[in-house]
Amino acid sequence: MHHIDVHIEKDVYDTNNRIADENTACLEEGGVRAFDLLGAIGSGKTALIERLAPLLQEQGLRPGAVAGDVYGDDDYRRITALGIPAVNVNTGKECHLDAHLVEDAIHHLPIDEIDILFIENVGNMVCPTDFRLGAEKRIVVVSVTEGDDVVNKHPMIFRESAIGVINKVDLAEAVGADIGRMERDMHRYNPGIKVFRTNLKTGDGIVPLLSAILS
Ligand SMILES: Nc1nc2c(ncn2[C@@H]2O[C@H](COP(=O)(O)OP(=O)(O)OP(=O)(O)O)[C@@H](O)[C@H]2O)c(=O)[nH]1
Ligand SMILES: [Mg+2]
Numbered sequence: 001m002h003h004i005d006v007h008i009e010k011d012v013y014d015t016n017n018r019i020a021d022e023n024t025a026c027l028e029e030g031g032v033r034a035f036d037l038l039g040a041i042g043s044g045k046t047a048l049i050e051r052l053a054p055l056l057q058e059q060g061l062r063p064g065a066v067a068g069d070v071y072g073d074d075d076y077r078r079i080t081a082l083g084i085p086a087v088n089v090n091t092g093k094e095c096h097l098d099a100h101l102v103e104d105a106i107h108h109l110p111i112d113e114i115d116i117l118f119i120e121n122v123g124n125m126v127c128p129t130d131f132r133l134g135a136e137k138r139i140v141v142v143s144v145t146e147g148d149d150v151v152n153k154h155p156m157i158f159r160e161s162a163i164g165v166i167n168k169v170d171l172a173e174a175v176g177a178d179i180g181r182m183e184r185d186m187h188r189y190n191p192g193i194k195v196f197r198t199n200l201k202t203g204d205g206i207v208p209l210l211s212a213i214l215s
């Protein structure tokens, strides 16, 4: 019976990939560049949107966001407080966004008022990796408080991401985290990944990170 499960799983991913490709086409047609924000719970994904939005606006670019959470509208409220368009997506029992949820979200957004779209996934370092959403790049955010072995434990998400952010560097000493180890682990899993260290409380490190996102 085992092979049947494998086929069902493949079908789920094939369908998801097809919709992700449609999302890519739809975003391109609308002149929107989209970026996935993935990473651990509480690592700083929403804080990153809060920091990037005003910088983008200074450059004449109009940000927008999809706020993915299991439940509630905490992130959605923080994002709309920035005065930018956003859609709240609650996944309920699911622990990741999929391309269909993002397709719905895109249809609820004023696409012609957005240049840069951030798609914040549910805080989870495992299954979001398997569900492409149609964005141009994946950005994975971890923080030192997850432990400096957090990268080593999650190879796939780093292999699939173009940019790795190590956040909360201000807390590294307090929690005894070796940031160098985290950075080395990211490069070991993905030699091409661009790694940035940030303190999103103060905004330290955000400017080079934004350049890499837009490059
Ligand atoms: N000290 C410190 N705190 C930070 C930093 N970045 C974010 N925080 C705090 O960490 C907490 C979580 O940040 P969020 O931006 O909500 O994290 P998230 O990844 O969006 O969380 P979920 O969406 O729940 O997975 C908040 O209380 C932030 O104020 C940082 O660089 N240093
Ligand atoms: Mg968040």
Ligand SMILES: [Zn+2]
Binding pocket: 094, 095, 096, 124, 127, 128
């Ligand atoms: Zn999941």
